[in-house]
Amino acid sequence: MPRSRVESLLTSFPKLIPPNSQHTSVETTDVRYVYQPLEELYILLITNKASNILQDIDTLHLFARVVSDLCRTVEEKEITKNQFELMGAFDEVVSLGYREPINLTQVRNVLEMESHEEKIQEIIARNKEAEAKEELKRRAKQLEMQRREQQRRAAQGGGMDFGGNSGGFGTVSNSGGYASIPRFETASPVQRTESPQPKTKAPAFKGTGMKLGATKKLKQAEVLDAIGGELATPDASRAATPSIPAAASRSAPAPSSVPSVTREGVHIQVNEQISVSLARDGSLKSIDLKGDLQVEIQDKSTGPIRIRLAEPTSSSPGDLQFKQNPKVAKFDPAGERIISLKNASETFPVGRSLELLRWRLTKKDESYLPLAINCWPTPSDNGSCDVSIDFELENERLSLYDLTIEIPLPPNRSPNVSTATGEWEYNPSSNSIVWSSPLISASEDTTSGNLEFNVPGAGDDVSVFYPLKVSFTATGSASDMSVSTVEEIGSGSEIPYSTEVLLKVEEFVVG
Numbered sequence: 293m294p295r296s297r298v299e300s301l302l303t304s305f306p307k308l309i310p311p312n313s314q315h316t317s318v319e320t321t322d323v324r325y326v327y328q329p330l331e332e333l334y335i336l337l338i339t340n341k342a343s344n345i346l347q348d349i350d351t352l353h354l355f356a357r358v359v360s361d362l363c364r365t366v367e368e369k370e371i372t373k374n375q376f377e378l379m380g381a382f383d384e385v386v387s388l389g390y391r392e393p394i395n396l397t398q399v400r401n402v403l404e405m406e407s408h409e410e411k412i413q414e415i416i417a418r419n420k421e422a423e424a425k426e427e428l429k430r431r432a433k434q435l436e437m438q439r440r441e442q443q444r445r446a447a448q449g450g451g452m453d454f455g456g457n458s459g460g461f462g463t464v465s466n467s468g469g470y471a472s473i474p475r476f477e478t479a480s481p482v483q484r485t486e487s488p489q490p491k492t493k494a495p496a497f498k499g500t501g502m503k504l505g506a507t508k509k510l511k512q513a514e515v516l517d518a519i520g521g522e523l524a525t526p527d528a529s530r531a532a533t534p535s536i537p538a539a540a541s542r543s544a545p546a547p548s549s550v551p552s553v554t555r556e557g558v559h560i561q562v563n564e565q566i567s568v569s570l571a572r573d574g575s576l577k578s579i580d581l582k583g584d585l586q587v588e589i590q591d592k593s594t595g596p597i598r599i600r601l602a603e604p605t606s607s608s609p610g611d612l613q614f615k616q617n618p619k620v621a622k623f624d625p626a627g628e629r630i631i632s633l634k635n636a637s638e639t640f641p642v643g644r645s646l647e648l649l650r651w652r653l654t655k656k657d658e659s660y661l662p663l664a665i666n667c668w669p670t671p672s673d674n675g676s677c678d679v680s681i682d683f684e685l686e687n688e689r690l691s692l693y694d695l696t697i698e699i700p701l702p703p704n705r706s707p708n709v710s711t712a713t714g715e716w717e718y719n720p721s722s723n724s725i726v727w728s729s730p731l732i733s734a735s736e737d738t739t740s741g742n743l744e745f746n747v748p749g750a751g752d753d754v755s756v757f758y759p760l761k762v763s764f765t766a767t768g769s770a771s772d773m774s775v776s777t778v779e780e781i782g783s784g785s786e787i788p789y790s791t792e793v794l795l796k797v798e799e800f801v802v803g
Contacts (some may be wrong), residue, residue, distance in 0.1 A: 307506065316352075317345065321384035326352050330366045335359065351391050352360055356380065357675045358399060361749060377403065394673055397702070397751035403575075435803035482702045507754055549730065550693050550765055550794070557591030558789040560599065560775050561645065566662065567799045568788035572758060574666045574802075581653035581770055585631070588645040595780055596639050598632035599648075602776040609658075612651045612771055620648050636781050651771065659772050662733075662795065665697070665762065667800050679707075679757060685732050685739040690768040690795060698761040699734075701725045702750045711739030732764075760803030766795040 307324055318325040319341060326337040328346045337352045358381045363370045371378065385392060406780075411526050413590060500783045509677045564583035571577050587599065621634050631648050633640070640646055644704065653660060668680045681699065697713075707720055707725050714729035725745050750756070778789040 302336075303338060305334075316349070321778070324348070328356055330356060331367060332360065333368065333371070346509055347391060351385065353673070354385055354396065357396050357673070358385070361400065361675050363398065363480065364407060374412045382785055394466055394798065395752045397756075399754045400641070400749075400751070413462055422482065463735050494550050501666045506589070531741060550767060553790055553792045555588075555590065555788040556788045557589065557594055557599065558778055558787060559587045559588045559590065560778070560789060560791045561588070562769055562773055562775075562791065562793040564773075564793075564795045565798045566795060567797075568661065568762075568768060568801070569799075570665060570802045572667065572803045574664060576656060576658045578660065579653065579660060580798075582611070583769070583771060583773060584647055584653050585649040585773070586645045586647045587639045587640055589599065589642045594642075594787070595635055595782060595789050596633070599778055600628050601629040601774045603629070604772040604776045611653060611655055611657060613654050614649045617646070617648050623649060632781065651773070653771065658686075661801075662690050662770055663692065663695075663762070663764075665760065667699070667757065667760060669757045670749070671752045671754065675751060676746055677757075678744070678746050679743045681760075682742045682743070683732075683740065685734065687768070687770060688734040688739070689772065690770065691735070692764045692766045693730070694782060695729045695732050695764040697727045698722075698724050699727065700759075701747060702753075702756045705747050707745040709743070709745040711742060711744040713743065747758055755803075760802035762800035763797050764800075765797075767793060768795060769793050770795055 301323060303319075304320075306610050308320070308325060310318070310328075316327055318327075322341070324339050324343065324345070326339065326345070327334045335352065335355055337355070339348050359366065359378065362374050362377050362381065367562065378711040381403060384394060384402050404561050405484055429447075431733070560587050562583065566577075569577040570580075585599075593719055612625065614623055614625055616631070619633055620628075621627070622634050623631060662685070663683055664686050665683045666681070670678045670680075672678060679699070681694075681697070683697070697797055701723050703723060705723075706720075709725075714725065714727065716725055716727045718725050726746065727741075729738070731740055732738055732741075774787070774793065775791050777786050
């Protein structure tokens with residue numbers, strides 16, 4: 293198509309716009325104009341009359357989002373300033389007159405033209421520069437300390453000579469008998485000259501928290517490169533270093549938030565591990581639940597005992613597959629549910645834990661889910677994306693401690709949180725938002741939560757918000773395994789005991 297023909301079509305467009313019309317397309321005998329107002333300007337798409345009008349409108353909307361993404365304001369001056377970037381973006385959307393299968397996120401990635409290898413080399417170079425600066429500062433400080441020590445040594449030597457002449461020892465000092473004494477007495481100052489080296493290196497080796505901070509500082513480039521983030525400047529990394537051990541100090545006491553149990557002479561431990569995979573719509577894809585029961589005898593006077601398990605209130609015994617210790621009598625999950633040694637006269641070992649029973653879930657059943665999670669990303673016309681996430685406790689026998697949900701974000705995009713139950717934190721190193729709640733329990737009326745946030749410039753690809761990673765530690769059993777009584781085999785009388793029932797997450801992902 294010659295240039296004169298294009299200019300003629302563009303010149304005739306303003307005359308074809310009907311006044312006070314809600315339509316966004318105009319047809320002539322040869323072509324169709326599809327347009328969209330952008331404040332005081334129009335974005336125009338000219339096609340032939342045989343093209344798909346729906347596809348043309350979708351292409352026009354993508355052009356509008358590209359303009360909003362590349363230009364801060366929709367003004368003629370701003371568009372002229374970014375005309376080359378806009379033409380490159382439009383060329384990615386339409387090639388040889390046909391629409392390409394591409395979205396806003398892919399257009400942005402093409403325009404950035406980032407080279408992974410180039411980023412690695414730049415990060416390595418910046419790291420070397422930072423290390424060289426630190427080494428120069430350390431050397432300069434060391435030399436300065438040596439210079440001061442030499443001056444102090446010279447001053448002490450002069451003071452000793454003066455003292456010898458004025459104190460009646462001038463003859464001995466002049467004869468050289470005590471000439472070497474000032475030098476030997478300066479052994480401790482000499483040690484002080486070398487002390488800056490360990491002081492400089494102390495933050496990397498002193499305490500656990502400082503070691504974590506130093507390691508993060510030295511390996512920040514590799515970590516950020518692995519997750520596709522951006523490396524801060526050396527000054528910024530030094531400024532951010534104190535926050536890293538602070539975050540670690542918050543996460544370190546997390547296991548202690550689960551209430552401890554006072555142990556009796558007979559202590560029974562029920563441990564369960566669960567792995568869950570949910571689809572994006574919240575439906576169950578897979579679940580793996582396994583557990584074991586252990587007993588530990590602390591009282592040497594305890595004789596032969598048997599452990600009676602409680603009847604399950606919700607789960608069916610047929611859903612679980614059981615295996616007992618070879619020394620344990622056959623366990624009948626549908627019968628009396630008693631655990632005891634084959635030899636009724638034997639006692640359990642004292643002072644060490646003994647595993648008696650194992651079980652595993654044999655079918656995919658949503659009733660064993662401890663937690664239900666739904667994530668709803670909704671792209672908007674301006675290129676941003678609204679995300680709403682909610683969770684609800686499915687098993688009220690469980691109390692979840694330190695619930696953490698990590699949601700990935702688009703590259704180089706930070707969220708604007710509007711609603712949050714509990715606490716949230718944006719982690720720039722992993723480019724994710726971490727949502728946490730200290731306790732989820734029916735007894736505390738904290739069985740559900742909601743998080744809503746908006747990510748500007750996220751585009752139409754909602755897959756960047758998946759997979760969600762969930763972690764927690766719970767008290768209680770997902771398979772409803774609990775101890776009813778502990779009895780002496782001889783007398784049948786009940787004896788005091790303590791139980792600790794924990795459920796831990798091996799893997800919990802959504803999407």
